[in-house]
Amino acid sequence: MKKNLLAILMCVIVSMAFTSCEDDGWYTEDAPFLGTWYGVNNNASFSFYSNGSGWYTDDYGNTTSFSWDYDGDDLDLYLNDAYDSYWIFAWGFTPEGYLSLYDLDYGGTTYYSR
Secondary structure, three states: OHHHHHHHHHHHHHHHHOOOOOOOOOOHHHOOOOEEEEEOOOOOEEEEOOOOEEEEEOOOOOEEEEEEEEEOOEEEEEEOOOOOOEEEEEEEEOOOOOEEEEEOOOOOEEEEEO
């Protein structure tokens, strides 16, 4: 009886060890940067909505809608523009509470406040 119980227990442990816990990304509705963010040193802004959509406004007031997702500190934006642009950022918060976006394609960090 003890050998059968031990065998069953070992099967359960092994099956749990081989079960995938891979995450396809983080849930957009839980993103800590939801809402509208305004450029600290420019007139650009980003609005992130919990359904994975958003709006970008450039320095000249032109707006573009986008969809987005994130995984850890990677933020991917898929713009609905004439070029189907794809922007990828490393994001974080500064100690002052600014949203920091580092452009992984071109370099450079921009900061946004609420």
